[in-house]
Amino acid sequence: xxxxxxxxxxxxxxxxxxxxxxxxxxxxxxxxxxxxxxxxxxxxxxxxxxxxxxxxxxxxxxxxxxxxxxxxxxxxxxxxxxxxxxxxxxxxxxxxxxxxxxxxxxxxxxxxxxxxxxxxxxxxxxxxxxxxxxxxxxxxxxxxxxxxxxxxxxxxxxxxxxxxxxxxxxxxxxxxxxxxxxxxxxxxxxxxxxxxxxxxxxxxxxxxxxxxxxxxxxxxxxxxxxxxxxxxxxxxxxxxxxxxxxxxxxxxxxxxxxxxxxxxxxxxxxxxxxxxxxxxxxxxxxxxxxxxxxxxxxxxxxxxxxxxxxxxxxxxxxxxxxxxxxxxxxxxxxxxxxxxxxxxxxxxxxxxxxxxxxxxxxxxxxxxxxxxxxxxxxxxxxxxxxxxxxxxxxxxxxxxxxxxxxxxxxxxxxxxxxxxxxxxxxxxxxxxxxxxxxxxxxxxxxxxxxxxxxxxxxxxxxxxxxxxxxxxxxxxxxxxxxxxxxxxxxxxxxxxxxxxxxxxxxxxxxxxxxxxxxxxxxxxxxxxxxxxxxxxxxxxxxxxxxxxxxxxxxxxxxxxxxxxxxxxxxxxxxxxxxxxxxxxxxxxxxxxxxxxxxxxxxxxxxxxxx
DNA sequence: TTAGGGTTAG
Numbered sequence: 001x002x003x004x005x006x007x008x009x010x011x012x013x014x015x016x017x018x019x020x021x022x023x024x025x026x027x028x029x030x031x032x033x034x035x036x037x038x039x040x041x042x043x044x045x046x047x048x049x050x051x052x053x054x055x056x057x058x059x060x061x062x063x064x065x066x067x068x069x070x071x072x073x074x075x076x077x078x079x080x081x082x083x084x085x086x087x088x089x090x091x092x093x094x095x096x097x098x099x100x101x102x103x104x105x106x107x108x109x110x111x112x113x114x115x116x117x118x119x120x121x122x123x124x125x126x127x128x129x130x131x132x133x134x135x136x137x138x139x140x141x142x143x144x145x146x147x148x149x150x151x152x153x154x155x156x157x158x159x160x161x162x163x164x165x166x167x168x169x170x171x172x173x174x175x176x177x178x179x180x181x182x183x184x185x186x187x188x189x190x191x192x193x194x195x196x197x198x199x200x201x202x203x204x205x206x207x208x209x210x211x212x213x214x215x216x217x218x219x220x221x222x223x224x225x226x227x228x229x230x231x232x233x234x235x236x237x238x239x240x241x242x243x244x245x246x247x248x249x250x251x252x253x254x255x256x257x258x259x260x261x262x263x264x265x266x267x268x269x270x271x272x273x274x275x276x277x278x279x280x281x282x283x284x285x286x287x288x289x290x291x292x293x294x295x296x297x298x299x300x301x302x303x304x305x306x307x308x309x310x311x312x313x314x315x316x317x318x319x320x321x322x323x324x325x326x327x328x329x330x331x332x333x334x335x336x337x338x339x340x341x342x343x344x345x346x347x348x349x350x351x352x353x354x355x356x357x358x359x360x361x362x363x364x365x366x367x368x369x370x371x372x373x374x375x376x377x378x379x380x381x382x383x384x385x386x387x388x389x390x391x392x393x394x395x396x397x398x399x400x401x402x403x404x405x406x407x408x409x410x411x412x413x414x415x416x417x418x419x420x421x422x423x424x425x426x427x428x429x430x431x432x433x434x435x436x437x438x439x440x441x442x443x444x445x446x447x448x449x450x451x452x453x454x455x456x457x458x459x460x461x462x463x464x465x466x467x468x469x470x471x472x473x474x475x476x477x478x479x480x481x482x483x484x485x486x487x488x489x490x491x492x493x494x495x496x497x498x499x500x501x502x503x504x505x506x507x508x509x510x511x512x513x514x515x516x517x518x519x520x521x522x523x524x525x526x527x528x529x530x531x532x533x534x535x536x537x538x539x540x541x542x543x544x545x546x547x548x549x550x551x552x553x554x555x556x557x558x559x560x561x562x563x564x565x566x567x568x569x570x571x572x573x574x575x576x577x578x579x580x581x582x583x584x585x586x587x588x589x590x591x592x593x594x595x596x597x598x599x600x601x602x603x604x605x606x607x608x609x610x
Numbered sequence: 611t612t613a614g615g616g617t618t619a620g
Contacts, residue, residue, distance in 0.1 A: 165611090196611045203612095231612040238613095266613040273614095304614040339615040346616095374616040381617095409617040416618095441618045448619070479619035511620050518620075546620060 047081045054087045059094055071095035075107060085114035089123055093130070105137055109145040116155040124159060128166035132175070139163075139179040143186045157189040164194040168201050176201065177210060184221060196228050203236040211236035212245070225256065231263050238271025246271055265291040266301050273309025278575045281313050300326070304337040311344025314579075319344050332364065339371045346379025354379050370401050374410060381414035389414060403434065409441045416449025424449060440466070444476050451484040459484070475501070475509050482512060486519025491528065494519055498535075508539065514546045521554030529554055545571070549581050556589030564589060 053061050066074055075095065078088045088111060095101045108131055115124045142163065146156050160183050167176035176198050183190055195218055202210045215233045218225060230253040237246035246268060250260055265287060272284040284306065288298060303326040310319035323341050326333055338361045345354035354376060358368055373396050380389035393411055396403045408431045415424035424446060431438055443466040450459035463481075466473070478501045485494040494516050498508050513536040520529035529551065533543060548571040555564040568586065571578065 168611095192611075194611095198611095200611060226611095228612045233612095235612065261612090263613045268613095270613065299613095301614050306614095308615060334614090336615045341615095343616065369615090371616045376616095378617070404616090406617045411617095413618060439617095444618045446618095474618095476619045481619095483619065509619090514620055550620085 047083060050078075051083055051087050054090050057090070057094075059098070062091070062094075063098075071099050071101045072103070072107075075103070079107075079110060079114075085111065085118050086120060086123060089115065089120075089127060092127070096130070096134075102135075105135075105141060105145050106148075108135070109142070109149050112146065112159045113149045113155060116159055121158065121162070125162050125166070128162050129169065132163070132166040132170045132172065139175065139182045143182060143188070147186070153187065153189065156186075160186075160188040161190050161194045164190065165197055168194065168197045171201065173201055173205055173207065177214075180214065180217075184217065190221070190223055192224060192226050192229055195223055196226075196232060199229065199232045199236070203232060203239060206239070208236055208240035208242070211240075215249070225253075225258075227253070227258050227261055227264075230256075230258060231261070231267060234264060234271075235267045238267055238275065241271075241275035243268075243271050243275060260291075260294070260296070262291070262296050262299055262302065265296060266299075266305055269302065270305045270309070273305060273312070278577060281309060281315070281318070284309055298329075300331050300334050300337060303331060304334065304340055307337055307344070308340035311340060311347065316341075316344045316348050316350070333361075335361070335366055335369055335372070338366065339369075339375060342372060343375040343379075346375050346382065349379075349383060351376075351379045351383050351385070368399070370396065370404060370407070373399075373401065374404075374406050377407065378410045381410060384418070386414055386418060386420075403436065405431070405436055405439050405442065408436055409439075409445055412442060413445040413449075416445050416452075419449075419453055421446075421449055421453060421455075438469075440471050440474050440477065443471065444474075444480055447477065448480045448483075451480060452487075456484065473504070473506075475506050475512065478506065479509070479512050479515055482519075483515050486515055486522070489519075489523055491516060491519035491523055491525070495532070508536075510536070510541055510544050510547065513541065514544075514550050517547065517554075518550045521550060521557070524558070526551075526554050526558065542574075543576075545576050545579055545582065548576060549579075549585060552582065552589075553585045556585055556592070559592070561589055 050062075050065070053065075071091075075088070075091060078091060092103060092107070092111060096103065108127070111127065112124055115121075115127070143156075143160065146159060150156065160179065164176050164179040164183070167173075167179055180190065180195070180198060195214070199211060199214055202214060211233060215229075215236075218229070230249055234246045234249050237243070237249060250264065250268070253260065253264075269284045269287050272280045272287065276283055288302065288306070291298065291302075303322060306322045307319045307326075310316070310322060319341055323333060323337065326337065338357060342354045342357050345351070345357065358372060358376060361368060361372075373392060377389045377392050380386075380392060389411060393403065393407060396407060408427060412424045412427050415421070415427065428438055428442065428446070431442070443462055447459045447462050447466075450456070450462060463473070463477070466477075478497060482494045482497050485491070485497065498512065498516070501508055501512070513532055517529040517532045520526070520532065533547065533551070536543065536547070548567060552564050552567055555561075555567065564586065568578070568582075571582075
């Protein structure tokens, strides 16, 4: 590192050791500022005049001055004359645009330093914005060159901090992370101004392991973390489902003397709502009580999170209570709160209630947005009300909104499920007309539609077309293919697809294994189904309610009620909550055996006998 | 510079 600092590539040039440049600014007429024109080859240069021309942006005259030389030499001259850095920047950018000049790294770094010395930080940010967009230098080469011009840690640190922020703003997470790492090696001090946006980008990109590494490294380098830094890290852990680690960060922030804010609590509550296990809504509710006890008032975001959480947990009635509580607390529900509840009703099959809510929001002066439309279209589709769904879809444009890929996919899926494949294909063409690009989900809907309607050749062609367009099959694509094979009684071939998935870098999900288990059960091969369950557990996936439902169904259909009962108890012991499907399976199994079920909403324990 | 809502597989 030290050797780097001492091996200057360029010695800053003072006016006294001015190099012998070979061009003259032949149009200028004012006297040169230089006292010794006989030794100065640019004796006719009037830097004041040139500066004025740049300041007034008289580029046509500058262009004439440049004729005998090149923009790069002219820039060098401006540097050497100690011209105002803002004027150099002006010329730098103009020459980039006008002559498509690719300025060298040395000139960039020299200008960064001049601007840093003059504390023109906004200008540095603006130049860095261009720099990261058009230049492809490694962080090390930039750091190395910066050090060649100055070893002032404060200036270099500010520039590097802004460079990392520029990478982040350019969504270049790779270079931003490299910059963060190398900055540590070079001893540059970073701030939350770059680290917080970097942390946030890493969370948004789902690189959760990197969040933890960054957080620990920020603490190790004694970077002054603030409330926002902690909140972003907590959000990262929550999104990764690492709720305990998120809670640990809350303790860390308290040690730093920073108290959790409403955003901290909202982030945690949302984490529990989305990733928590059994009883997650109790935990979310407990957090709500804790925040109130700590004198932090819930806001509209808190309520929206809880409404959505309860809806997704299958308890729309609880979500409605929260919605009313929100109103009782003098909060006017916002579009997000309405949308969460509208979607809850739609998923519950209660389209009328959803439409009433939509009307209510309009009366209260809120304009339904695209999310409202998409949720309602989906609700109508799931009730097989395709005509109404299509009419609502056409209303999107009338409201001045633009249908997006989700709007189209929802409708395409509905047409596929209804067997109206030609309509689905027509919609895909309409997507392209409206500049909406089909994504993997679009293809998944179509592939599933064609697979299920007995046209596997078209399904296969669509798969090839999707790959040809640069879209990689995702877990859902494989699940559709696995399902198609299982439906043909080819569960053994479906298992082979699991290996293909892993080779493609994808991780089979609960659903993947559940589909294969269901396939084997339908083939009557319970032993193979149980083998798949073991494989699933080996992969670190714990059986979920659907897994048990699939196996229970397999056992009931084979008349093995005793075994089914054992499984049911095992499911309860593992803290899994039976759902409506579980009850239906067991009830049907009992009926088949001539028993009259008397569950009334209660699950059997050991009362089942054969 | 930090938190919330909509689509596909079972």
